[in-house]
Structures are given as structure tokens and as C-alpha cells.
């Protein structure tokens with residue numbers, strides 16, 4: 001069931017400047033021209049945030065006093081309440097390919113490299129930060145190789161992952177590549193991914209969602225944390 005377009009959704013996005021799942025949602029809100037209030041987690045505090053979102057994960061989207069969670073569900077909600085522009089290509093095969101590409105990032109790459117996984121390896125198994133970085137880069141490299149191959153196997157090359165307009169695939173890719181650069185991964189082996197990434201970042205909707213354009217982005221680089 002489609003939600004009536006006329007409804008006036010007031011949206012509050014709990015996020016953090018460097019919150020890749022939140023960056024996906026910011027891109028979608030920008031692409032669809034939806035107004036929202038950005039609430040940095042630093043203003044809320046992590047204990048209070050857990051009251052808001054018991055998962056403790058960022059982002060969350062508050063609307064009409066309800067707190068919605070999980071970026072993929074948030075993106076579906078925004079898409080259903082603001083259908084234009086579409087987030088998937090018109091062709092059903094390209095649609096499935098774009099979704100699979102995005103799901104590969106959300107379900108296969110992102111979860112095993114999350115903070116709590118690395119924190120656990122350090123706290124419970126005595127790994128050093130350097131060792132968890134090796135873990136992080138290993139899974140990321142393997143994941144990016146898969147994504148590069150997925151783009152190589154397209155029927156036709158296109159400016160964005162799966163067509164002439166950005167889709168879910170691009171929305172999930174750009175934050176993941178931001179993270180890869182942040183952790184010093186060499187991106188030379190992924191020319192198709194970086195080409196699409198550059199095309200996306202040239203668009204205002206993607207640019208405005210970048211970490212450095214968020215109000216909580218620390219001016220002092222020493223405060224960036226990991």
C-alpha cells in the first residue's frame with residue numbers, strides 16, 4: 001500500500017557524520033528533496049540513544065513520534081512516502097542487479113567490519129588495533145573485488161552502477177568507499193567502482209551527504225576517532 005503523498009512527514013535523522021548507513025539515508029533524503037532535521041549522536045549521548053533505538057545502531061529516523069531503524073528499512077520508508085525519483089532502474093533485471101549490489105554491501109561487507117565486531121576482537125580476544133585493521137581491510141578488499149566484478153559483468157557500461165541515474169547500488173557504494181579511503185585502502189584495483197563513485201560525488205545530493213558536510217564533523221582532525 002502506498003502512503004498518501006499529501007501527508008506531511010516531519011523527519012528527524014539520528015546519525016553521525018561518519019556513519020555510513022546514515023550516509024545512505026542522507027543521500028536518499030537529498031535525492032528526493034525531503035526536508036529533515038539532522039540530530040548528531042554526540043548531542044544525544046549513547047545511553048540516551050539506546051533508549052531511542054534499543055539496537056544502539058545508527059541511523060534511526062523519527063517520524064510522528066515513532067522511531068524507525070535499519071537504513072534499508074528507512075530507505076524503503078522514504079521511497080514509499082516520496083516515490084520520485086525512483087531508487088531503482090526501470091528494467092527488472094537491472095533492478096535486481098542494483099538491489100543485489102546494495103544488499104551485498106549492507107549484508108555481506110558492512111556487518112563484519114562494524115565497530116562492535118572489532119571492539120569485541122580487541123576486548124575479548126586481545127587483538128591489537130593493527131590486527132583489527134588487517135581484519136577490516138581483508139574483508140573490505142574481498143568485498144570490493146566482488147563489487148568490481150559485478151560491474152564488469154554488466155551487459156552495458158553506464159555512468160552510474162546500473163544506468164544513467166543513481167540507484168540503490170550507488171547510494172550504498174559511495175559511503176562504503178568513503179570508509180575504505182578513511183581506513184587507507186588502496187582503491188587502484190577497483191577502477192569501475194571509483195569511476196562511478198566520482199560521478200556520484202559530483203551530484204549535490206551525494207555531496208551534501210558526505211561526512212565533511214555534516215554539522216558534527218570535527219574541524220580538528222585529532223577528534224575524528226576511529
Ligand SMILES: N[C@@H](CCC(=O)N[C@@H](CS)C(=O)NCC(=O)O)C(=O)O
Nearest residue numbers: 019020021057058070071114115116
Ligand atoms: N544494518 C544496520 C547497520 C547500522 C550500523 O551498524 N551502524 C553503525 C555505524 S555505520 C553503528 O551504529 N555501529 C555501532 C556499533 O557497531 O556498535 C543499518 O543498515 O542501519
